[in-house]
Amino acid sequence: MASDSVQVIQYLVDTRPLWPKATKTKDLENEAARALALLTDEEKTKVLRYYFVADAKMSLTSHLLKHWVVARYANVPWWDTKLTRDDKTKPVYVDPTTGKQPVAFNVSHQAGLVALVAVAGYSTTKENGETGKGEEVNIGTDIVCTSERRTRDHRVIDTEGWGKFVDMHADVFGRGEARYLKGDLLSTQPGLPSLARGDEITDFKLRCFYTLWCLREAYVKMTGDALLAPWLRDLEFRRFRAPVGGLEFGQVREEEEGREGEVVMDQEVWFRGERVVDARIVMRSLGEDYMTCTAVRTPVRKEDALGWKVGPFEFLEMETVLGDAEARLG
């Protein structure tokens, strides 16, 4: 039996307009004093160590969101939301009395945006009434921005060639994937305008490349192995396609007419040559350049997560997080 009060949580915080007077990381000590006061000393030190203020802002927001999701959805007093890492180094919160994770979460940050995904209120109950222990739900997310490295990517592709570009990243792709990116990509991927030339073709290839990247990162972050997974090259996504760029800077619900292409969830996962259907994986565009992927699974009862509605992400205001956190300081 599975609990019926499951919440799948997906939020984005746009850090770009936050703390506008902070032009150097050190400025955050004053400008973001209210937010920093909610972190542990160790977390504060890590945030203030970033060279670029944009990275420090994302790290600060990421730390805040991890504490916030535990405080808010597991009702844990703010200073008891102690974050640790599991045996695969994935950040987690473990309830010290039960040894369980009441909220499974994951974060990702890229080009000013911080994504938070979480599942709260899920547990499996065996016939004898015993509730499941440990890793009942695994969740991972990744956010990519195709334009962030566009100039650099184009330069490398123009000078070295597309094949070389793919090869430079081949160690994080499955064996068949690297071959596919270099081979049949253009003839099999939908959406390339028939008159596309030069830069337009490169942008199209890059969007497919980052789609695959995003799918893989979300999956390996779900498992907790991240890029250190010894089986990384045995994992393969097939029949994936890039979500169509969104006209607005927000995500659509699947049922929104005419915008279905902005959500893709029928890609296939193959492992050592066998198809696996063990996770709900949803890829979405966010505006023209960003894409998000969320992967979630419930290993004890696979069908639970496979039936969950995942996304869209909603924007969350920093003010809401701060106000909520301060109310939970106890």
Ligand SMILES: CC(C)(COP(=O)(O)OP(=O)(O)OC[C@H]1O[C@@H](n2cnc3c(N)ncnc32)[C@H](O)[C@@H]1OP(=O)(O)O)[C@@H](O)C(=O)NCCC(=O)NCCS
């Ligand atoms: C660690 C890794 C998941 C980061 O991914 P990324 O695409 O560079 O960055 P993202 O913004 O998507 O994700 C970063 C978040 O992943 C989370 N994360 C870290 N280790 C993780 C793991 N093993 N599994 C799942 N999530 C993990 C963290 O919460 C981190 O954010 P935070 O530092 O603000 O808490 C991945 O790049 C990787 O495996 N890198 C190489 C291995 C490595 O350096 N591992 C170090 C682990 S301590």
